[in-house]
Amino acid sequence: MTDAAHPGTPDHGYSLPPSYLGAGTTLRSWLLTTDHKRIGLLYLASITVFFLIGGIAAAVMRTELMTPTGDLVSADTYNRLFTLHGVIMVWFFLIPAVPTTLGNFILPMAIGARDVAFPRLNLLSWYLNIAGGTLALVALLLGGVDTGWTFYTPYSTLYSNSYVTLAAAGVFVAGFSSIATGLNFIVTVHTQRTKGMTWMRLPLFVWSIYATSIILVLATPALAIVLAMIVGERVFDLGLFDPTRGGDPILFQHIFWFYSHPAVYIMILPGMGVVTEVLTCFSRRKVFGYEAMVFAILGIAIFGFFVWGHHMFVSGQSTFASLIFSLLSFVIAVPSAIKVFNWSATLYGGHITFEASMLYALGFVGLFTMGGLTGLFLASVPVDVHVTDTYFIVAHFHYIMVGGMVSAFFAGLHFWWPKITGRMYSEGFARAAALLMFVGFNVTFFPQFILGFMGMPRRYWSYPPEFQILNLMSSFGAMILALAYALPFVYFALSLWRGRMAGDNPWRATGLEWATASPPPRENFAEPPVVDSAPYDYHPAHAEPTEREDARDREDQDDRPEDPR
């Protein structure tokens, strides 16, 4: 493969326009861009900052929890730390992470489009996200919020003396950003597909972002209204959730979880899409059961709206309601299991190679399965009552959110990095980081399952001394995890500086985004591509998959030091 990143290389048989990175280098050309690729990178920069802030809060908490007594921070500070960690990580990292970075960058290219349907709305959504994040950070700088990320009433409305209104306003504004992004992606997929890109030829990454967008549009407003009600109660003394005036605080939980359970799928569905792209590419296999995967994605998106009550088994809702929600929560495990089985069947008989993004993706499948199975424990009422508000819950949702979603985000980032920047990174370092992240994650969070089952409650800054060993393990794991998160900064920076040129399609992947230059031109494609085959066309139907023609070369390259000096 010749170096295709330079414009005009005759490799394509036509001369290419300059890459999107060359279309302007001033700050203004970035801050006022309507190019979906640049907006994707703006988001990548902002979510990285939020991830660091949320991560630092987590690091302080894990340090505090190394000893049974509360000695590093006060109980009140600890409350503000876990609220900060939750608010920032959920709304300013996890929710936007994959859709707004990789989704923005890749989705239009994956359907052969020039851009999203509403490019200016796309830019506006980034500014709304920044505005919301700024409000939340101001609340933090002024002294923080101590309600937990869930803003439960009546504590958040009647008792908390922290900056709840400001933080809620920040999340409210960021909600508009989510809705704008979701709306944009839905319309883009409906109206911008290139010739021959039928619905059943869409890559599963596109399907998963599409389903995510539907949830974003239909769930986020419920969060917005319930936060508006909290602000109305705090600022204007309304009595909506005030028990002394006949209000019902549990109503808050219903509306909140009507958003926040589907929000779990906003976080995990895009990750599932990324992982499907990566697993098929590095096993050289068509995805097993494409239609089943599509219906599983849509099934998760729809059923996700009907399980919110499983967050409220101990809230005093009727036993009947709990049983129905429990049943529905078991039902939603079925499409998730279909996906896991189909990934396994895709790998079966494939020519598997272990590139860094593949390691992340395989890690995702394992960790998501563990998170999902412990979700079934929690879906059954008796077990849930036993472990409610313990570290079991904390471990469970971190397996889905961090083990699943963050692994998938890194899988996608490594997979599409050559497309985004036009350069390769050090495969050796990247593999080391992937393995370190898997090990560090499990050392951090597996002990928390045991702690929770033994009865250690969440959200306390001190604990009985007999829990110390497992807590020490967890904090030690967090250090490994921090190192694993720091490594990509190093080798991605090196890649930008002096990485090998990637060429158009370094992984020999299918998908339209690989059919153009790396980095792509502003218009994505020199001329609109035409699709005439199903996705994941890695081998002829009914034939065995074949080894990637360049796999042997690549292995040799990897054995050489990346930067011979």
Next chain:
Amino acid sequence: MSGLNEPFQTLARQRGAAELGIWIFLASELVFFGGLFTGYSVYRFLYPDGFLAAGAETNLIIGTANTAILLTSSATMAVAVWAGREGLRRHVLWGLCLTSLLGAGFMVLKAVEYAEDIRKSLVPGAGFALPERGAEIFFSFYWIMTAIHAVHLTIGVAAVSLAAWRLWRGRVDWRGTAFLHVLGLYWHLIDLIWIFLFPLLYLLGRGG
């Protein structure tokens, strides 16, 4: 062709996209108000007597007048949209101006009503006028529902006025684009929400 924006190649496709976009937005608006309607229903069920007593305290005359005004404004908005399809610039301008005036008239009457509500101590909090249990909750919903509706209406009046001005100055491509239709759909949603608010907030407790 005028009015064509990136990344579209045909006006028809762009129109379809804009209309799909606004329908999706309206769907999200329904969920937004849906949270309030859910809360209202729950408390209406819990405190039927308080809600009846409180519902009788809202100003039926102004509420009815405002309903008539808003329904009429939807008609003038529809005139603007249909005239736009026929390319009748003067009719579009008249339709938009009337719509925006009627919207502003609604806001004026609403302000008068709010002033009266405050005089009658119908504001939740210390010194709330009605003793019945649940009445304060009713008025909590009254204020938050009408206030959020008023915010939407204010945005609507501003958008329609701006559209009229830009159209008058020839600064907007309204022929063949979805511009007027999108504006119209948003306006009708504001109207539609009010059609639900009116019986919930004004007709309750008047049966006796």
